[in-house]
Amino acid sequence: MKPALLIIDVQHALFDAEPAPFEGGEVIRRINQLSIRARNAGAPVVFIQHETPAEPLAWQSRPWKLATNLMAAPADHYVRKTTPDAFLKTDLQEKLEALGTDHLIVCGYASEFCVDSTIRSAAARGYRITLAADAHTTHDKTHASGETIRAHENATLPCLTSFGVAIRAVPSVDIEL
Numbered sequence: 001m002k003p004a005l006l007i008i009d010v011q012h013a014l015f016d017a018e019p020a021p022f023e024g025g026e027v028i029r030r031i032n033q034l035s036i037r038a039r040n041a042g043a044p045v046v047f048i049q050h051e052t053p054a055e056p057l058a059w060q061s062r063p064w065k066l067a068t069n070l071m072a073a074p075a076d077h078y079v080r081k082t083t084p085d086a087f088l089k090t091d092l093q094e095k096l097e098a099l100g101t102d103h104l105i106v107c108g109y110a111s112e113f114c115v116d117s118t119i120r121s122a123a124a125r126g127y128r129i130t131l132a133a134d135a136h137t138t139h140d141k142t143h144a145s146g147e148t149i150r151a152h153e154n155a156t157l158p159c160l161t162s163f164g165v166a167i168r169a170v171p172s173v174d175i176e177l
Contacts, residue, residue, distance in 0.1 A: 003130075003177060004101040005038040007031055008048045008086060008108030008115055010070050013056045013063030021109060021137040022146025025069070030135040030172040031107050032071045039073055041177035044099045046077040048086045050114065084117035093125065103128040105175055107135035111146075111153045123163035131157055133169040 010031060015024050035045045047066060051059045058064060059080065066072060077099075079092045086092050096104075104127045106119055115136045119129055133154045138146045154169040 002043055002100060003038070003103040003105055004044045004046055004096060004099060005034060005105045006046050006048060006086065006107070006118065007035065007070075008106065008118060008136075009050045009110065010047075010067045010108050011049055011057065011063065012065050012067055014109050015067035015070075019139065021139045022150065023134075023137055027107075027109075027135055027137045028067060028069050030132065032069070034105065034107060034132060034135060034172050034175065035071060035073075035076075037175075037177050038105070039075070043105075043177050044075075044077055044101065045073070046079060046092070046095065047072060048079045048081055048090075048092070048108070048114075048118075050081055052082070081114075084114045085121045086114065086118040087121045087125065096127075101127075103130070105130045105132060105177075107132035107172070109136065110138040111136045111150045112138055116153055116157065119157055119167060120160070120163075123160065123165050123167055126163075126165055128165050129157075129167045130175055131167065131169045132172045132175060135172045 081090050140146050157167050
């Protein structure tokens with residue numbers, strides 16, 4: 001079995017608009033570095049894109065497309081989703097099974113919503129998970145900054161042991177592929 005890199009919701013409307021999410025440009029740079037390493041190691045790269053029935057994230061609209069500086073390759077995989085959980089009402093599980101994946105490396109947007117929900121859902125399905133601790137982000141909220149929210153997710157998710165699988169938060173440069 002092999003790892004797969006899940007890149008969640010790094011889309012034009014979320015990263016190329018003002019205000020940008022916390023460390024938006026740096027997060028994209030780290031994701032690009034991770035995706036290059038994943039492809040070189042033979043690990044599949046899966047882009048997950050959120051969509052809504054109309055704007056701001058209408059399917060195939062400019063805001064729905066991948067963020068401007070995010071690098072994709074012809075062999076990459078794509079999943080469309082309509083909820084924070086990338087497994088719910090999608091073909092993600094089937095794709096990962098076909099790819100022979102048992103370990104997910106997760107990065108993207110939004111730390112407290114789609115990243116968190118997808119990690120919890122993946123853990124419930126038995127996947128080992130590595131959260132790229134510096135390659136997920138969100139926008140500042142009234143109750144907490146994007147930086148604080150990312151730190152909270154990095155501290156909280158690895159404490160979820162009841163799923164019976166490991167969830168680790170690791171800086172992107174230290175992730176083994």
